[in-house]
Amino acid sequence: MKGALLVAGTTSDAGKSVLTAGLCRWLHRRGVAVAPFKAQNMSNNSAxxxxxAEIGRAQAMQAAAAGLEPEAAMNPVLLKPGSDRSSQVVLLGEPVADVTARSYRDLKPKLMSTVLDSLADLRSRYDVVVCEGAGSPAEINLRADDIANMGLARAADLPVVVVGDIDRGGVLAAMFGTLAVLDPADQALIAGFVVNKFRGDPSLLAPGLDRLRELTGRPTYGVLPWLPNLWLDAEDSLTLDAAGPAPGTTAAAGADVLRVAAVRLPRISNLTDLDALAAEPGVVVRFVTAPEELGDADLVVLPGTRATVTDLAWLRECGLADAVVARAAAGRPVLGVCGGYQMLARTITDDVESRAGAVAGLGLLPADVVFEPRKTVGRTAGEEYGQPVRGYEIHHGRVRFDAGTRPFLDGCRAGAVWGTTWHGALESDAFRRAFLAEVAAAAGRDFRPVGEVSFAAVREARLDVLGDLVADHLDAAALDALIGGGAPRGLPVLRTVLGPEVQ
Structure with a gap:
């Protein structure tokens, strides 16, 4: 089999990343050399x-589904929002500019050649490339300079499958409308649809899908059932509200459950750091936004953020800063990761991201932070609690702690307050269990990790679930034909009321 496919969506969080990963795992298990690709990703969750090189976290997850190490070509353009109006542009893994929405549009034509070169490179090395769109192709206000959806599909002659989230309601109208607003040349590449997150009896949906085919001339390749708590590496914070316990977890040793409260910062990044804690038996993770929600927490986590100084100001405004300081003063455990670690310092001098200059930190660690123009990006390895630890770093801020301060990974600790720049460290199983044992002791909990969970195995099992979804619920033969043969020719063009340019 040789070919490529673009997975588009009716909306953000419709299921594009999940379906792309599932297709990659399904093809990989069949012995097909497959790679994922996303031309442009907007996310503060990176790997x-x-x-x-720095790329979107979702593409690293999809690479794992394909049995590959991630590479920059899989996500040539990554946008990391620092505010509602500006983002850092990461091109082939390296930051190259800070842009507004308008100035980015001026940059996009120059990025298209890099996008197409990256896709061509992957297609030369792999039998199949499964591409993921961004947002929705129905955003026709952005179509003229689009590099991720129909602009990419047209340039690379990719067949397109549109996935819609039926759990939100209105999915049939969204699928019809997505097709209807496109011009004829774009419509010609839309081959069909996939329904995501369906609950109930599929036979009740069948008449709607039959009518959709009558109206559009395009099939629905299958209906994916709603599955709770997949706990996949998230692309953005849209998935946080639906988070729950990881599937298959059991009770820990001891009588108590360990409760973890992770602060949901406005510009939270690399929230997947919490996944390994949530997968640990007997550990309950929840995201919080108010001080009263910290009441029964045994561990408070300040996660990473794309805007350390701005999110620290929010932490103070909502009262969480005072609550965290009071907890630390009482000897109750607090962990800061990357930006959250920087917040725990005495001072933060930032002339790079926020350009706020020197501001006061929470003062819970004997350390000071200075932001430097060059970003630190790389994988890390070390030892803590006598156990091997691996992780990765992505940050501008450099933390300098006082001589004689007790180290913790590359960071430091004071009493029951820990800080590190390492993302992903908690995925190291023995280290995670040792850390949780110390947290439980400091919190006075009768909690003992069971020493059985392999987070790597948990992640692989999740990816297998996605492969099973594709194998069990989609039309495999039709997808094979679509990947290998491209979009069917002669598909009908919808006549709409949008004007003669789309008739």
Whole structure:
């Protein structure tokens, strides 16, 4: 089999990342050399490739589904929002500019050649490339300079499958409308649809899908059932509200459950750091936004953020800063990761991201932070509690702590307050269990990790679930034909009321 496919969506969070990963795992298990691709990703959840490039976390997850190490070509353009109006542009793994929405539009034509070169490179090395769109192709206000959806599909002659989330309601109208607003040349590449997150009896949906085919001339390739708590590496914070316990977890040793409260910062990044804690038996993780929600927490986590100084100001405004300081003063455990670690310092001098200059931190660690123009990006390895630890770093802020301060990974600790720049460290199983044992002791909980969970195995099992979804609920033969043969020719063009340019 040789070919490619673009997975588009009726909306953000419709299921594009999940379906792309599922297709990659399904093809990989069949012995097909497959790679994922996303031309442009907007996300503060990122990963580091073996050679030190920064790409979207979802593409690293999809690479794992395909049995591959991630690489920069899989996500040539990554946008990391620092505010509602500006983002950092990461091109082939390296930051190159800070842009507004308008100035980015001026940059996009220059990025298209890099996008197409990256896709061509992957297609030369793999039998199949499964591409993921961004947002929705129905955003026709952005179509003229689009590099991720129909602009990419047209340039690379990719067949397109549109996935819609039926759990939100109105999915049939969204699928019809997505097709209807496109011009004829774009419509010609839309081959069909996939329904995501369906609950109930599929036979009740069948008449709607039959009518959709009558109206559009296009099939629905299958209906994916709603599955709670997949706990996949998230692309953005849209998935946080639906988070729950990881599937298959059991009770820990001891009588108590360990409760973890992770602060949901406005510009939270790399929230997947919490996944390994949530997968640990007997550990309950919840995201919080108010001080009263910290009441029964045994561990408070300040996660990473794309806007350390701005999110620290929010932490103070909502009262969480005072609550965290009071907890630390009482000897109750607090962990800061990357930006959250920087917040725990005495001072933060930032002339790079926020350009706020020197501001006061929470003062819970004997350390000071200075932001430097060059970003630190790389994979890390070390030892803590006598156990091996691996992780990765992505940050501008450099933390300098006082001589004689007790180290913790590359960071430091004071009493029951820990801080580190390492993302992903909690995925190291023995280290995670040792850390949780110390947290439980400091919190006075009768909690003892069971010493059985392999987070790597948990992640692989999740990816297998996605492969099973594709194998069990989609039309495999039709997808094979679509990937290998491209979009069917002669598909009908919808006549709409939008004007003669789309008739």
């Amino acid at each position: 580091v490739t073996p050679d030190g």
